[in-house]
Amino acid sequence: MKRLLKICLLTLIAGFILAQSNDVLLDYKLKKIFYNGNTTFSDKQLKRYVNIKPAHTKKAMQRITYRFIRSKAKVLINYYVSEGFLNCSVRDSLIIDQENNLYLYFNIIENERYYLKQISVEGNTLLSDGEILELLGVKVGEPFRQYIYYDNFRKILTRYSELGHPFAGIREEYDWGTDLEITLFINEDISYNINKINLNGNKTVGEPYIRKHFNIREGEPYQLEKINQTKDRIYEMGAFNSVNIVPINRDTANQTIDLQVSVIESKAxxxxxxxxxxxxxxxxxxxxxxxxxxxxxxxxxxxxxxxxxxxxxxxxxxxxxxxxxxxxxxxxxxxxxxxxxxxxxxxxxxxxxxxxxxxxxxxxxxxxxxxxxxxxxxxxxxxxxxxxxxxxxxxxxxxxxxxxxxxxxxxxxxxxxxxxxxxxxxxxxxxxxxxxxxxxxxxxxxxxxxxxxxxxxxxxxxxxxxxxxxxxxxxxxxxxxxxxxxxxxxxxxxxxxxxxxxxxxxxxxxxxxxxxxxxxxxxxxxxxxxxxxxxxxxxxxxxxxxxxxxxxxxxxxxxxxxxxxxxxxxxxxxxxxxxxxxxxxxxxxxxxxxxxxxxxxxxxxxxxxxxxxxxxxxxxxxxxxxx
Structure with missing residues (x-):
């Protein structure tokens, strides 16, 4: 059985090495890169994001692999999606001439561009519509920048957590079309007090000497700022590689939660x-x-x-x-x-x-x-x-x-x-x-x-x-x-x-x-x-x-x-x-x-x-x- 496993492992390694060697285009020179189908953005703008240059030596061609080219096509797609082209597609193609020169083409189909026509907020009482929209970072009339939109969801939830509502949530409804209408439904949940603070992961550092650095206390309201300060304080002791604090055991009836403080010690x-x-x-x-x-x-x-x-x-x-x-x-x-x-x-x-x-x-x-x-x-x-x-x-x-x-x-x-x-x-x-x-x-x-x-x-x-x-x-x-x-x-x-x-x-x-x-x-x-x-x-x-x-x-x-x-x-x-x-x-x-x-x-x-x-x-x- 062990011998069979060794044979399988060696086969996989050999296949991986062969795939890597076949993926490299060392016998060619990358002469020029073309962008086709881009009407909204110029070639110069796209080059800034793709960051791929002609290569005329074997050393320079070591990084020009099929996998590398496909990754650059994904970079182009991500850029277009971030600018409102949600259905954009990019395909790459290579043309080789008789002198082994490579010509790389990125063929772009932009499709329609989505704009934000209207955005409304419901269910919020702790934060105003203006505060939520400011944290969201998108504006009506501008292209719908999807990545910014979803990244800033975290800012809204973090703000609620700072106000003592760590389990707030956001649900959204779309009216699809090139002019998007979005409704955000905020579930603010309730505020919580800290019931119990558990500590684990410390093997050699005494627990009382860690708890001295806590800026949070049992029975107090949940406050994200104090929790983050506690994380920084424990980390600054210099004895830990990692410090993490998460809320657990939510009790909605008594409006309490527990905090789990987890540490990973570094070598003494x-x-x-x-x-x-x-x-x-x-x-x-x-x-x-x-x-x-x-x-x-x-x-x-x-x-x-x-x-x-x-x-x-x-x-x-x-x-x-x-x-x-x-x-x-x-x-x-x-x-x-x-x-x-x-x-x-x-x-x-x-x-x-x-x-x-x-x-x-x-x-x-x-x-x-x-x-x-x-x-x-x-x-x-x-x-x-x-x-x-x-x-x-x-x-x-x-x-x-x-x-x-x-x-x-x-x-x-x-x-x-x-x-x-x-x-x-x-x-x-x-x-x-x-x-x-x-x-x-x-x-x-x-x-x-x-x-x-x-x-x-x-x-x-x-x-x-x-x-x-x-x-x-x-x-x-x-x-x-x-x-x-x-x-x-x-x-x-x-x-x-x-x-x-x-x-x-x-x-x-x-x-x-x-x-x-x-x-x-x-x-x-x-x-x-x-x-x-x-x-x-x-x-x-x-x-x-x-x-x-x-x-x-x-x-x-x-x-x-x-x-x-x-x-x-x-x-x-x-x-x-x-x-x-x-x-x-x-x-x-x-x-x-x-x-x-x-x-x-x-x-x-x-x-x-x-x-x-x-x-x-x-x-x-x-x-x-x-x-």
Whole structure:
């Protein structure tokens, strides 16, 4: 019997491989694609959705199979149906000439187009007709877009569930014809109270420690918002791969239901290695880097979902032709609750080595040639309050020892204490290739030198707003506004304040902007850097995707860097550049080449113009978008 099963299995595998090989058209070249019968939409419009291109090599023809072609015919049908052609049909055909060239034809029969003549709603009391029709997303007089219509049914039912009616339903009646008349019958059902909350799936995490995260209680009314918050809270414990909450055991007589909370635990111990590209912020400037980050984690210490983590990361900071090295190592312990409050809190010991050398091009007065290496180590205690997946606030207290290789005669570490508060709202649709959404960051921090002979004491506030608006199918308008200010209570070392310039901020300058500061070197000589205690920066960029993962962008950068913002209305003090660029989209992020053109340069009045010695000095290279 086992032998017979093996023979059958091998036969099936061989048949599958043979079918796959016969399905591939490697001996041909796909010369051209034709669309016949399309009168409503142009060939250009249909090509956007089908996304099939001529193929002239065997490698390109590997994906051109009969199955692939049929799938593209289905894509065309779905597009037509979504635009009101409910009875559309598409047939594909191939013609082969004597030179083994393939000509692909999509033969389209559009048939009649259906329009929505009238839609009425009955049985609704909790929601008005207008609210239901707005959620439905269809309008009288427009083509009947079937997919949108049925997808938005879920929005209506979700809205009823938010109002405590999880078992509401919708029934519909049609008066068929090219002019559709639809009647929706709403069964709102009744509201329910929660009778019992069951928990299953937890094998090693203690049930009391999971129930502490519940935002729902037995005896309370059913509320979808609190149920979703509970799901997020349990998932944020970090000990589960999946969390699901569903209503069961509906009792219409007593108007009660039970809730079933089901979890799937993840492995308690795991070793991970992450690698890729990312954008981040040092104390002074934003950066782009390639990184590798190994870490070992225990997610469920003491069966309470306490987390212990040992991590290391290396970043290659890319600034045009310069590559610097950022190293971080840390060991942290995280608890989901802090005393009686649900505040995930982490205590960690860390070591950081940051490099700041995007501004190494020399001028007649700038004697710093190799940038700055800043090292700090210490302990940090931080708590995070997360309202939802898009909004969080973090408070952090640190005791650190800080040293810059450009500071102090003896190069000693300076002990400092820091307390900071940071809030972020981030609803971008994609972190690497955002096309819509916002990323808003607010930060405030206080730093104090803890030794009597040090004079360091300052307060810092920052605000950053990034926005992304889709203008068309392949066009995105991106914008960024940043402002910040250092307030010196006693003393701020110039090495700690803002720097601007390079391909991630104001792209026309590779040296830092701002005022001249004197810094004592380790050999008791002095160097000069350019920085500022106050910054204001705005960037606008139009991005357009082209073909073969290439795209172009046009940008405008405006910035001011000074000791305060009193000159905010003095336009001659702003560094302004515009320019054009081209980028290529990779799985880890875009690679871009840009040519900035300076429109206003306050450095001319300060006699600090950098000499450009070759064509490469006029070109910026970047990894990821500037923002």
């Amino acid at each position: 111990r795991r070793f991970d290695i992450q690698a890729g590209a990312r954008q981040g912020y040092t104390d002074k400037i934003s950066y782009e880097s390639l990184f590798i980050e190994p870490e070992w984690t225990h997610k469920n210490l003491f069966h309470r979902a306490h987390r212990f983590r040992v991590g290391f990361n290396y970043d290659a900071l890319i600034q045009n032709s310069n590559i610097d090295h950022l190293i971080n190592a840390e060991m942290g312990y995280t608890v989901p609750w802090l005393f009686f409050m649900r505040l995930p809190t982490t205590f960690k010991i860390y070591y950081d080595r940051n490099a700041y050398s995007p501004f190494i091009e020399s001028t007649s007065v700038d004697s710093i040639q190799n940038g700055e290496i800043r090292t700090n180590y210490g302990v940090n205690l931080s708590s995070i309050w997360r309202y939802n997946r898009n909004i969080y606030t973090k408070i952090s207290v640190s005791l650190r020892n800080l040293k810059s290789d450009l500071k102090d005669v003896l190069g000693e570490f300076e002990p400092q204490a820091e307390i900071s508060l940071q809030s972020r709202f981030d609803n971008r649709d994609n972190f690497i290739y955002p096309s819509k959404g916002w990323n808003i960051l607010l930060y405030g921090g206080y730093v104090l030198g803890t030794e009597s002979e040090t004079q360091t004491e300052y307060f810092r506030v920052d605000a950053s707003v990034n926005g992304y608006i889709p203008l068309a199918r392949n066009f995105v308008l991106a914008g960024r506004l940043e402002a910040g200010q250092f307030f010196d209570m006693k003393l701020i070392d110039p090495l700690m304040i803002y720097q601007l310039g390079s391909e991630s901020t104001v792209r026309g300058w590779r040296k830092s902007l701002g005022n001249e500061y004197e810094v004592m070197n380790s050999d008791s000589t002095y160097s000069y850097i350019y920085a500022g205690k106050a910054k204001l920066m705005a960037n606008v960029e139009l991005r357009a995707d082209l073909i073969w993962d290439f795209g172009v962008n046009a940008f405008l950068d405006v910035a001011m860097l000074d000791d305060d913002l009193s000159g905010i209305m003095n336009w001659s003090d702003y560094y302004v550049n515009t320019g054009l660029g081209i980028y290529y989209k990779t799985p880890i992020g875009p690679i871009r080449i840009e040519i900035p053109i300076i429109l206003n340069n306050p450095n001319i009045a300060l006699d600090r113009v950098c000499v450009k010695n070759s064509i490469w000095d006029y070109i910026n290279f970047g990894l990821l978008f500037a923002f």
